[in-house]
Amino acid sequence: MLKPTVGPIIGHTTTNHARIFVRGKAQKDAPVFAGIRYRQPGHEQWLKSIFIRLTSLQDMSDVIVLNNLAADTEYEYQAGWFSTTSTGHTEESLQELPLQWPQELYRLRTRSGAVGTPRAYIVGSCRYLRMTAGIPSAPQLGDRIFASMTQLAQQANPPVSAMLMTGDQIYVDDLNFFAPDREHQQILAKYRAAFSQPHISRLMANVSTYMILDDHEIEDNWPKKKRSGDDVLYKNAITAYELYQASHSPVFDDGRIGRHPKHYWYQFTDGDIEWFVTDSRTRRNLSADDRRILDVEQEHALCQWLIHSPARVRMVVTSVMFFPDAKRDGDDAWGGFPGQRLRLLETIRTHRIRNVIFISGDVHGSLTSRLTHSEDQDFEVHTIVSSPLCNTRLLPYATQSSFILDRPLARNAAGEYRQELTGKVISQDNFAHLVINAERIQVNYHDRDGKLLQSTGIDLR
Template identity: 35%
Template structure:
């Protein structure tokens, strides 16, 4: 039996020191008014070995747009592997697939991936960014593909020998609301179709097939400035459809879903998650779907997420603490960002200051410019913030005067938070590469076409 090429993917998701999650999608076919049963299949081997593992089978779920996630377990730490993954039709259940079946893999590419490190002294190379705008034109018959050039530039660095341990996407991976009103998506089929288009561009697809990719959502996965203009109908139609599609294409390969053997399982009760790699601990926030816009009790994240974030900050790991937020912590004084929720921003910063949490770094996007700076919470504790946006935005970008990069932050506390050591602002399509070690972080900004824009170095004092 011929193994078929995935229609979306493979996407290498959460990768720890001993496991890798891999996402893929089959092709929908209807037989007797029902979707045909499709099954994913994967095999792998350690680089340098001649024999692949026995094929492992996993379900392509019609409730999730014929997608599935396979988890490779009991792998060796910090070790390169090769894998092949595809799918086929069979009317039996996945558990009943004949494991002795002879499969033809000749049309399936072989990809290489490396497990993460549990060594807390191990430095990490990260690429991150946000906001990839792809406009549908002429009724969806043509899509602007210039955004894929950004991912080609990242691949060119990797191909030249510059390692990337993971890619982080900080939100607005899709723009489901083209120009806010023209052809905005509001049904599950439309959101799924949007993801299928966006995630299958040539260079992004290649990047995600070999590099662990972590994602969180912002507003355009639902609609602009969600939920500011949401109607009662939007909450029961548009929002469930958008989150179902987000869970399918972005969250399913994250650490969010629990594991049962080599399968993901359960239904998450939240969208934020945590993971570790080398000298870095990561907390990937959901700063969009838990918002409370009530004037008396404004929240950008819910009470449970805030409690977990503060506990994570104070766990004494000694690692670099990287907080991924779709919106920036202080650079933009807009009500849609953390600035619009000053009480919670104070709560987070005061937790860091009072408990003297060292080596805290914010990664964020959203504002269509790149920059870095620090905030001194007192004489001993400094927080670093790096903003990277947009992967592609074909309209005017903001300039430096739009951002808070000096002076003191507004606060409801008696503390003084002083912004210092700001980089230049790069108001252009770009991505950012970070080299993070136990003692410092180097920030390199690159244009969409790969030109070096600037560098900023920060020590963890």
């Protein structure tokens, strides 16, 4: 067996279930299979080997699903791929093959259903990996920060439950000025290059990773700048996104890909902390009479989740900033959809929902901020922004002056929503390490070498 060409990537993980993405390589007309075997550390006997056939229709990739796992338990696993001369293999016959598995051991940990247990997460966005003639240019720059994340994850207490990548995991349009990628194979090549760099590969093989797209997975400020003929670009980009990002997420109910999901937004639970990962990019309505950043179905699902979720902490991921608004291109984020944002805020306020945190990226600057209400002392919402993982010299970093902070975010007859920063704006490559305990969320920003840049506490109520 050979080491996967991309992966393994641990995706959606529950108390008894895990999804692992693996890619092999086509071998002319020979059938190609990927396999995973797993066991608890310290045991010589492997619990099970699972195989799946890979096809070019899915870029020689697929997701292997592990079921009936024990809760709050560490497993070690091996992954690889191979080709055979026989076209008639069954699941049983594959088990009998004398396979030589790749030696590298990876680890995954299932979720704990316990409430009140401290949890930790890594959050980041905007990872620029420039491609020239199909080859990454200076790939170590785009991969360096993931070595620091891996080191933190290996030492973290509480252990890191998951990494949230909140948008722009690749830049389809990195050469947008003169040679943007539009063809399906070009876009697939970017995913292969981006996700197979050594440090990110090691991190995603050992830490459960959740992803959601933003504009650069398609085109800058999509769909505002959509032009004639861009339907083909969108189809190619979104098909690649489904294979490499959505495939191992909860959007596929049974964990098996091969068909288009109904939508790209999803939810997952980690004890008494729940996450709602929105799709704030592909369901936009830009018409003047009904501007929406989320479609009707998604807004309804989000509101119902906010109101009825039993979670102690509700984390809402939106790839673009919920607040504060940016002075430049602010209408590409929630500032361009004030009516829908106000409806969400009023839902939170009137239902007296506590501990709602908005998580986002996009702006190439990191910050924490707080929203209060002039007439409702019980209302409080926070945002945590983490961006970028790796910037490009073509794009500036955000600073405090990049944001509109000198006036209320919104107002209606009930009063004003007032905003304030709760820390400095970080204007360099970074990632966020969130630690959630019974009293607070500690937001720790680290630079690409792992050095602590800033730590901010958000008190829970």
